[in-house]
Amino acid sequence: MIQQVENPILEIHDLTVSYDQSPVLWNVDLSLPEGKLIGILGPNGAGKSTLIKAIMGLVQASGGYVKIFNKDLEQVRNRISYVPQRESVDWNFPASVLDVVLMGTYGKLGLFKRPGKKEKELAHNCLEKVGMNAFASRQISELSGGQQQRVFIARALAQEADLYLMDEPFAGVDMATETAIFQLLQEMSKEGKTIVVVHHDIHSAMSYFEWIIMLNLHLVASGPKQEVVSEELLRKTYGGKLNLLTKVTDLIRKKEFNPLKN
Amino acid sequence: MEDFLYFFSFQDSSILFIVMGITLLGIGSAYVGTFSFLDNKALLGDAISHAVLPGICLGFILAGEKNPFFIVGGAIFSGALATFLSSWLKENTKLSEDSIIAVILSVFFGFGIVLLTMIQKTGNPEMAGLNQFIFGNAIGILEEDLWVYGSLSLLIILTLSLLLKEFSLLVFNAEYGKAIGFPMKGIRVVFNILMILSVVIGIQAIGVVLMAALLITPGAAARFWTDRLGTLLILAALFAIISGIVGTYISFIIPQMPTGPWVVVSLSTLALISFLFAPKKGVLFRFISRQSYLKKTHKEHVLKSLYKAMEEQKSGLQIQELLSMYPVHKTETLKSIKTLNKTNQLTVKEGFIELNESGKKEAKRIVRLHRLWELYLNEYMNIAPDHVHDSAEKLEHLITPELEELLDNRLNYPKLDPHQENIPRDHDDH
16 A cells, blocks of 8 residues: 655655665555655564665665755755764763754754854754753753753754654653653644654554555555555554565665675 | 963963864764764764774875875864765664774775875875874964864854754654654764764864764763763863863973874873862762761660660660670771760670660660561561561661651551561550
């Protein structure tokens, strides 16, 4: 069940991505509607994070292309905001919460310019939205997992984008944070922002998202929640990896070069 | 003393000049080094500093004399080659980063020593000073050389100040930088160039072997004192300047004494002081806070035992009885009794101890925390009643009033613990 949409905000065409020449995403082809809260679901190692990294151009695709707002990524980068996984950075870095949120303003500032009063005000506003303004001058190493995640989301808000791509924002956070983040995402989507979230828990996904993408190395489904969520599709997504696909992957890995590279 | 005054009064303009040079060099290398330390790439600096030696020798051979431009040019060239090779090897082989660095360091340095020996065999009278590049000699630097190193240092400091936010992004979250459209690869290249330059500026004053210490140690030592990047950079620069000047001074008073080793000695002293005495992260501070925590636990144990005696309808305990409860900690227990007596939490009369009002309140609090925690373990974590005591013995000293409130709330203000003992409250009778 892959439902394509008219005037998509994001269009992915036959995207194939491989790491060290073993393919982790096969021919993903989908389009997403504007202003929706969208979840990417799939088991561990299904290529969920890889998909949004490929959208952001952080990993190179070995085939296919991505169009955002019907344009190339480089033309619309400042309208997209990316939230990496919390564990991907060293939280011992000597910086305050405000310093990290200010990074969200760097894109508009450009190189060399330092953030000024206007940017600081914006950063404080974004911290307020995630309920962390009281922690603005706190050293980041002193934060709990949930607080770290809120800081990352505040940083993404500071980009004032139209499309948000979030990698596991609910992973390892406390219940209060999860609810607070979800409410914030809902408000944003009401304001017309499109939010794509990598998520691991099927149960909460059912109540959180309007549109669901199911991945398991290939695209299993993409469409409105009511139409996508069926036992058969869930089994296809979570019922183990496709045996044949894994064998092909092994075959490719054993080559001394990458046969998929153009 | 005379030497000291002569040196530090800067009446000799050449000394003033050298000290200014060392100061700039210190700031430059400490700035760059702090970033590479934060980036967990401390070893790369060591590899680069050893790898510039063959370039220095080649520069010398080409120029036929100690021409600063040829030598600096050669050093930059071989430093760049080493950096490029190490990232190329990392991308195109399966070798781990530390083996790559070990290979680069030893191959380049070995080749450099070969060249150095060859130059010495030629009997060129100019070669006398070339040995200085191994361990450095700040006092021997000529004024014209100093201009080259000084302006390079200035270039490093300016570039870094201009790109402070970009380099922070590179170290903290390069992927995010790429996502917002910053040219992170280019920024990495600029940083690597700064890294090479920061080694090059030190080759004559500090020497190639020990330059890595001036890069990394200031940042590592300063990290003990602060969690703020700005303060960290300033402190690191300060440490580098101090040790640079100390090294230069010793080279000045003892002829033929190389500067590099003394810079390292004074830097290590500063690092050791930081490691021992820095607030919060220093060893001494952690030792003291552990000691005061232990003292608190001993005091609380005394109070608790007295309270339990009261629960058994005794008015108090004999000192001997109390000591026999903690046979391993007799001295600590005696000390605790003394302090508690001083703070008026208990009274000792002819070897018999009784709790006072304030002591009783505190004792109740500890027993309450102990039993609340036992109940929580039993009810919420399904741990059997006879397995909960040890954990509660530790947690009773740690639980804060906020946590106590939360526990009480969760457990619905219970009256009894899993052993059917009373959970004491302030409004109780006894």
